Amino acid sequence: MTAWSAPARTVLATVATAAAAQVAVAAVCVPLKTDMVYDLSGALTFGLCTFVSLYYPQLAITGLKGFLAAPLKTLLSLSSPAVFHPRQLLLSGMTLIWASRLGSYLFVRAINAGGDPRFDKIKQDRVRFSAAFFGQILWVSITALPVWAVNAVPARLQPALGWKDALGVGIWAAGFAYEVIADRQKAAFTKARKEKKTDDEFLCTGLWAKSRFPNYFGETLLWTGAYVTSLGLLTAPGLPVYAPWFAVAAAAAPVFEALLITKRHHDKKHGKNPAYIEYKRNVPTFFPKVF
Template sequence: MSTYTVGLKALFPTLGLIYGFQAACAAIAVPLKTEKYYDLCGSLGFISAAGASLYMPWIRARYIDGFKNIALPTTLSAFHPRQAIMTGLTLFWAMRLGSFLFQRIKKSGGDSRFDEIKQSPPKFFGAWMMQATWIAITALPVYLVNSIPKASQPPLGARDYLGLAIWIAGMGLEVTADRQKSQWRQDREAGKHKEPFISSGVWSWSRHPNYFGEVSLWTGQFVLSTTAIASAGTFYPTWAVGLAALSPLLEYGLIRFISGVPMLEKSGDKKHKDNPQWKKYKDEVPCFVPFIGSKN
């Protein structure tokens, strides 16, 4: 067996599952011209891929390499702590995101992003394949680590704990930002204030603290993966760490320059263009990276 093909034999089926699952969802959604389950299918894509990737080394050994006597792993102790941690974090994140987005689209009745493209089957199908690519790259550190057998992974070390701390901090910031904004909206609807935009709490640190938290938590997953990938000489070359780095880089690029921050900034500028408080908020509060305190 040639060098590095061992890890790829466990990684490629996971990637195939990702694209296959999204294609199956698209096969239903495209003819119906509905985007109602797009975000939910995205979350389920992360959940299914992360879970399945844990078992790919066993599947490879039993059904590809011919070791028929290898028992199916049924307990957490069958996996390396790093694998269990990274997979668990991904499942938690995906379930939280999926629940939030599905409830939002149920409440709104649709997603205006798809109003035009869902009328074109090729374009709408392409959107599903783009989602598959997002799933494949964003959680790539998890898939890479899970494709390396437990016995071939080094013990948890300082870098792993650093990655976990970054993930916890990022998730904590994202959850706090979401809850504060939700409470702010409820208070406004109840007539407790008439503020046109939120600027308190963590929203006084950054204009998009939830997005910074999102990028941070995937940075944490990347850091968690580096020791295992760099040490897996017969499974992946050391430069595979660079592949894992695509995860936070993609998240940052999408959020900061394409689908997240630019759209909200443009919307805010249009909605509050005549409000001097909006200009003051933009002048004093960083767009992305949080700053605690006054810039003045």
């Protein structure tokens, strides 16, 4: 129990950070009825939580009062990233790369579109709009739970990198590439429609001919890779940091991601289009077809 208590405090502090960050953003966005920074705030929260999951034990020594009194001095006194285990640096880097790429992409898209149509009705209702930010707290906390769990364990207790880490990084890289390609194809299609270079109402070429949500598949795949990487620690024999059931529970991260993002929003927009009905009939929803 003692071995678990210190990492548990760090994980809880990381989740509390996600909650505090999203409450702060909601306090501004909900009254103003603006969703412009919703996705960007989610990406920044992932970054902030990555920092806290690594440095909370050091920050806890100073305390919140001490940090607020001299934030710059406190930050400058923190250890170099070199003190962390390569597994921690890998998972943290994977999280930051993904969050930076997706956050900036969605933010630019929101600016170009004048907002996010998902929130056109929701943001008029304070309760429903506030719930969207609560959902983002769950997204950050659960999706990256394997990352927070690994970062919470001191480097001296981390086992050496092994085949699980290599496999996980490979899966993450494949998922990241898949998501980036799918997003770029979608962005190019949206631009072509805006410039009236195509009359197609929906995208059904490239990766979008393999599945109807290739970007979501790529995102779920990369978080699966992060989970597999975390197993290098979570399933290490003779390491009583986490209970054996925790490695199974952490699998909820990629499952939650898949359930969260596979929404049938296209059905409302194109549901009666015969071409879209045929597209749905021939193209899988999530997992891409091989041929």
